[in-house]
Amino acid sequence: MAATLTMAATTAMANTLPTAPPSVSLVIGSGSVKCAAAIGVASVLREAGIRIERVVGCSGGALFATLIAMGHDADTARDMTLRLWTKDITARRNNHALLSALAPKLMGFKASRFGLRDDRHINRRLQEAFGDARIEDMPVPLHITATNFMDGELVDLSRGPVAPAIRASLAIPFAFAPVELDGQLLVDGYVSDPLPLSVAIKHGARVIVAVGFESPMMEEIGSAGRFAMQLSSIMSNNLLRARYAFNSVAHHAEVITIIPEFKKRIRLFDTDKVPYIIEAGTQAAREQIGYLRRLLDQDRAIAAAA
Amino acid sequence: MERPKIAMVLGAGGLRCVSAFGALAVLRREGIDVDMVVACSGGAAVGYWIAAGGTDIPEGIARYTEGMAHSFGSLGVRRVLRALLPRWLGYSPRGGLMKDQRFNRYMAAELRGVRFEDLQVPLHFVAADVHSGEQVVLSSGPVFDAMRATLAIPLLLPPWEVDGRLLVDGGICNPLPVDVAMREGADIILAMGFEDPLQSELDSSVALIRQVLAVSSNHLMRAQFAFHSMAHHAEVIPVIPDFGQQVGLRDLHLIPHLVRQGELATERELPYLRRLLQAQLVQPAEATA
Numbered sequence: 125m126a127a128t129l130t131m132a133a134t135t136a137m138a139n140t141l142p143t144a145p146p147s148v149s150l151v152i153g154s155g156s157v158k159c160a161a162a163i164g165v166a167s168v169l170r171e172a173g174i175r176i177e178r179v180v181g182c183s184g185g186a187l188f189a190t191l192i193a194m195g196h197d198a199d200t201a202r203d204m205t206l207r208l209w210t211k212d213i214t215a216r217r218n219n220h221a222l223l224s225a226l227a228p229k230l231m232g233f234k235a236s237r238f239g240l241r242d243d244r245h246i247n248r249r250l251q252e253a254f255g256d257a258r259i260e261d262m263p264v265p266l267h268i269t270a271t272n273f274m275d276g277e278l279v280d281l282s283r284g285p286v287a288p289a290i291r292a293s294l295a296i297p298f299a300f301a302p303v304e305l306d307g308q309l310l311v312d313g314y315v316s317d318p319l320p321l322s323v324a325i326k327h328g329a330r331v332i333v334a335v336g337f338e339s340p341m342m343e344e345i346g347s348a349g350r351f352a353m354q355l356s357s358i359m360s361n362n363l364l365r366a367r368y369a370f371n372s373v374a375h376h377a378e379v380i381t382i383i384p385e386f387k388k389r390i391r392l393f394d395t396d397k398v399p400y401i402i403e404a405g406t407q408a409a410r411e412q413i414g415y416l417r418r419l420l421d422q423d424r425a426i427a428a429a430a
Numbered sequence: 431m432e433r434p435k436i437a438m439v440l441g442a443g444g445l446r447c448v449s450a451f452g453a454l455a456v457l458r459r460e461g462i463d464v465d466m467v468v469a470c471s472g473g474a475a476v477g478y479w480i481a482a483g484g485t486d487i488p489e490g491i492a493r494y495t496e497g498m499a500h501s502f503g504s505l506g507v508r509r510v511l512r513a514l515l516p517r518w519l520g521y522s523p524r525g526g527l528m529k530d531q532r533f534n535r536y537m538a539a540e541l542r543g544v545r546f547e548d549l550q551v552p553l554h555f556v557a558a559d560v561h562s563g564e565q566v567v568l569s570s571g572p573v574f575d576a577m578r579a580t581l582a583i584p585l586l587l588p589p590w591e592v593d594g595r596l597l598v599d600g601g602i603c604n605p606l607p608v609d610v611a612m613r614e615g616a617d618i619i620l621a622m623g624f625e626d627p628l629q630s631e632l633d634s635s636v637a638l639i640r641q642v643l644a645v646s647s648n649h650l651m652r653a654q655f656a657f658h659s660m661a662h663h664a665e666v667i668p669v670i671p672d673f674g675q676q677v678g679l680r681d682l683h684l685i686p687h688l689v690r691q692g693e694l695a696t697e698r699e700l701p702y703l704r705r706l707l708q709a710q711l712v713q714p715a716e717a718t719a
Binding site for chain 2 (some may be wrong): 343
C-alpha cells in the first residue's frame with residue numbers, strides 16, 4: 125500500500141516536473157559599470173523562457189542583481205541605471221578623510237567613516253531609487269555580498285533594506301567609507317570573493333549562470349595610487365580564478381560562465397556606454413543559450429526519470 | 431624502490447618565514463631530506479639557504495637575522511614625495527617608498543656569482559609581473575636578481591627587473607605556491623604558509639591598508655590551497671605555525687620564538703608525515719610483487 129502511494133507520488137512528480145519552467149541561479153560578479161551586461165543576460169534568459177530562481181550580486185553586480193530581482197525589464201533597468209550612475213555621484217572629494225589619513229590622532233581617524241570620496245550623493249541616489257524596499261520582499265530571491273571588514277569573511281545579505289546593502293557591497297576600500305549594518309562593518313564584496321558562486325551553491329543551485337569580469341591590467345602605471353590599484357587587480361583576479369576553479373571541482377552545480385567581450389575600453393564612469401554594455405551582455409548570452417537549453421532539458425529529463 | 435620526492439614550499443610571510451628553520455630542524459632530526467624548495471617573498475632567504483646546502487641551523491638563523499637587519503632602510507623622503515605628488519615629481523612604477531641601495535649591495539655581495547643551476551637542491555622562486563599580473567617562476571640564472579624580485583614588497587621596496595620584466599613579490603598572485611612544487615613532480619609537499627593577522631584596531635589609514643591586504647591575501651591563499659589540494663594527487667601537508675601575536679618586519683628579537691613555533695608546528699604534522707613516507711615506500715614494492 126505504502127509502496128503504491130510512493131509510486132503514485134513519484135509518477136505525479138514526474139508528470140509535473142517537465143512542465144515547470146527550467147530555471148537557473150544568476151550570479152553577477154564585481155566589475156563596476158560593466159556589470160550592466162547582466163541586464164542583457166537576464167533578458168536573453170527571459171526570452172528563452174528560462175526562469176531566474178535566485179540572483180546573487182557582488183559590488184557593481186549588486187546594483188544590477190537588485191534591478192533584475194525587482195523584475196524590471198531590460199529597458200527599465202537601463203533607464204534606472206542611467207539615472208543612478210552618473211559622473212557627479214562621486215565627483216566630490218572627502219577632504220576630512222584626507223586630513224584624517226595624514227593626521228589620524230589630531231583629526232580623529234575612524235575607519236567607519238574613511239573614504240576619499242564624498243558618499244552623500246550616492247547614498248541619496250540609492251535611497252531615491254530603492255526607497256525602503258527590502259531584500260526579502262523581492263519577487264526573485266536576492267543575495268547581495270559584502271565583506272566583513274573586521275574578520276574578513278564574506279557576508280551574504282539576504283534580508284533587510286536593499287539600499288544600504290548595495291552601498292556596502294560597493295564600498296571599495298579607501299574610495300568609499302565602509303557601511304555599518306547590523307553591528308558589522310562592511311566593505312566591498314570583491315575583497316572576499318569577486319564572483320560569489322558559493323552563495324548560489326549554498327542555496328542548492330543546480331545550474332548557475334555566472335557573469336564575471338577580471339579587472340583590467342593597466343597599460344600605464346603613472347602614480348602610487350595606480351600602482352596600488354594594479355596590485356589589488358592582480359590579487360582579485362587571482363582570487364577570482366582560484367575560487368572559480370575550486371567551486372568547479374568541488375561542487376556538482378553546473379556553472380555556465382558568460383564573459384562579455386568589450387571592444388571599447390570601459391572606465392568606471394563611462395555610463396554613456398551602458399546601452400553598449402547591455403548589448404555586449406546580450407550577445408555573449410546568446411552564444412551560450414543553446415548549450416544552456418540542452419543542459420536544462422537534460423537536467424529535467426534526469427529529474428523526471430528519477 | 432624509489433623514495434618519494436619531498437618538497438618544502440615556503441609561503442609569503444615576512445619575518446615569520448624564519449620559522450622554516452624550525453621546520454628544517456625537525457626534518458633533520460628525523461633524517462628526512464628535502465628534494466626541492468619553492469619559496470615566495472620572505473621565504474626566499476631561508477629557501478636559498480636550504481638549497482645551497484646549509485647544515486648548521488643556528489648559523490643559518492644568525493645569517494638570516496643579519497640579512498634582515500640590512501634589508502630595510504629608512505623611508506626615502508624623495509621617494510615618498512614622488513608617490514604623493516606624481517605629476518610634479520614624475521612617478522615611475524620602478525620606485526618604492528624605502529631606500530634599497532644598502533640592501534641591494536648587501537645581497538649582491540652575499541650572492542655574488544651564485545646561479546640556480548649551481549645549487550645542491552633545486553630551488554624555485556615565485557614573483558609577479560607588475561604589468562601583466564602573471565606569476566613568474568624563477569628557477570635559473572643569477573639567484574640575486576630572482577631573490578630581490580620575490581622580496582619586492584609592493585609599494586615599500588622597488589620592483590626588480592629580470593629578463594625585461596618588472597617583477598614584485600609573488601605573494602600578490604600566489605602566496606603559498608604549492609602548485610609549483612606539484613608541477614615539478616613533488617610527491618609530498620610540506621607547505622609552510624602564513625595567514626596575515628587582522629588588525630584589532632582600524633585607527634589609521636595604514637591600518638586600513640594592512641587590513642585590506644591581509645583579508646585579500648588570506649582569501650587568496652585559502653582559495654588556491656583548497657583548489658590545489660583537491661585537484662592534484664600530491665600529498666600536501668600544511669604547516670601553519672601559530673605565533674599568537676603580530677610580527678613586524680623589524681621584530682628581530684622575536685626570531686627565537688618564531689623558530690620554536692615553526693618547530694612545534696612541524697612536530698604536530700610529524701606522525702602523518704611518517705605514515706605517508708612508510709606508505710609511499712611500501713607501495714611500489716607491492717606493485718612489482
